[in-house]
Amino acid sequence: MFISTFIPTKELSGKFRTAHDMMRNIDGLQPQEAFDELLKYIFLKTQSEIKGDILDCEKRLCDSGSFLILENEQYTKLNKLLYNYLERVEWLETIWNNKKFNLSKKALIAIHEIFKDVTLTDISVDKKSAALRTFLTPDIRKGLGIFLTPDEVVKSIVEYIDPKPGEKILDLACGSATFLIESCKRLQNNSPNISNFELYGLDKNPRMLLLAQLNLGFDEKCIFHNKLADSLFVKEGSIDWYVANSFDIIITNPPFGVILDSDQYDLSKYSVCLNKKRQYSELVFLEKCMKLLKPGGRLGIVLPRSVVTNSSFFNERRELSKYGYIESIVVLPAETFQISGTQTTTILLFAKKYSYPEEMEEKSFVKYVNILNIGYDSTGRFRDGNELPYLASNLKDNCEGCEKKLKLIQLGPTKKSSTLSNIRELMLKRFESEDCMKLGELTTYVGTGRTPPRSKYSKNDEGLFLVKVGNLTGKGIDWLPRDRNFIGEDEKKKRENSSTNLMLQKNDILLTSSAHSPKYIAEKVDFIEEIPGVIGGQASYVGEVMLIRPDIKKIDPYLLYIYLSLPSTKEKIQSMITGxxxxxxxxxxxSLTVPMDYIESTHELNKFKEIVKQQVKLAAELNCTIFKKLKLINLVESSNIGRDL
Known part of the structure; x- marks a missing residue:
């Protein structure tokens, strides 16, 4: 009797794990090697089920009167069938060119026993894909270069795009077909009477494409057209269905951060590569998506935030504006893909291709949402209050009638043709109001410091003190020297004579301006009342720290410090992050706007200022006390005081 559709996801995932562990224990395989052999067996079994081939050998009558399958015959048959199936799938030769199991007889027959009562082609798409995802631990994924898009992100994108029966849906970097599986599930749930749905996918990684086929390729309702190919550089006419203006929907999470070089690739067909010898892959993918969409087609894509925030990409965004416009932008927190090994800040970009030429001149708003909670933290631990399940309804309904309202901002209005080219400016303007002044108008200087080469640091705690990120606390600068906090006299003189403001002074405000994660930007803001004489009475700062020098004729430095320390201001500053x-x-x-209350000074803010001044004073006293304590410790250590006590 076969266990088929009714096998629970947990049980199927357990079988995958048992087989994987068995191969490791019996043959001593590494996790990645064992996963590869498991993939071979799953491929063999699904092919045998489709073709009606029997994997078991005939039982032989033994002297004892019982019937047994001989291990040698079974081992030979499984390898022979695998060879025959792989002969018909040329692209799999790139990963399995020897066309056989790299397993001992004992290990292969053991995993065959685990799965012999399971009919894989009968198991639903969602159960099979969920089982494989559960089985694929972070270590295995990392070893194989597999980066899975988190489930809630996938569901949010598909829910917002909302595919309909008859629409052609493509993922041009489909990986294990996560987006296509979710699309298939949604179509089946919403349109149970439709006989089948056609889905399309490309990937240049044969293992990933095989995973996609195993996940999706045997569902009777989902016809999966797929091809092993680099979707950016497919030879024209080589794939009959992969042509411009062909798809209603593209949903994808393409590779980004990859530099495409004209020495290796023909970039001439992409306008974002005009007059460029090199270009970021994410920009080329974005243009390819726009080209492939039909007029009025919809795009949901995961991208690094730099695509919309970097000023250096203005020309590329202007070229992309010729194809379509942005409907919505969703900023995801840094931990979204941290489990996959990347701390890149990502966005979800929802766009549409123009339906007709005149649409370019029509005006629209861009919906903007900053997601703060995705249901887990940077270590993968559960976090209550996941906002992603409510994203699609908030974007579609403008928060009206939503179960949970998210903070949605309407950017614009602006011409649809400007939503891409000017998105950076639209995002920066969203905090502006008439009753404000810009920070640049209230300061004499705003800029980062300079991080010296390692050779320029002083070996002893002598020279010019350098304020580093570690010295910022948000409660007052910690002037206690730590590793490499001083630079020598030569570097000091250069900073004193520099036209850039590299020497700190009274009333300066410092904050973190560069970090591995966006959540640390402007997380710590500190005020300089005085630079302690015990460190020389002078100080400079490194390139990861931003100096804001208030113009005391225009604003009280303490009031500006209060404003910059507010959580709401930190959110505004973090929205400006690039890279x-x-x-x-x-x-x-x-360009940060400062409300007039902080410039004109209200009674309530003046009371607040007195408290902050007291805090700054106490922080300075604490620094002084710590230095005195350290001096006494050194005195004790260098003499016999207290040693006989």
């Missing part, structure tokens, strides 16, 4: 990690540009920070 695939986290960098704050001084010109962007200058």
């Amino acid at each position: 695939q990690t986290a960098h704050l540009n001084s010109n962007d920070l200058k």
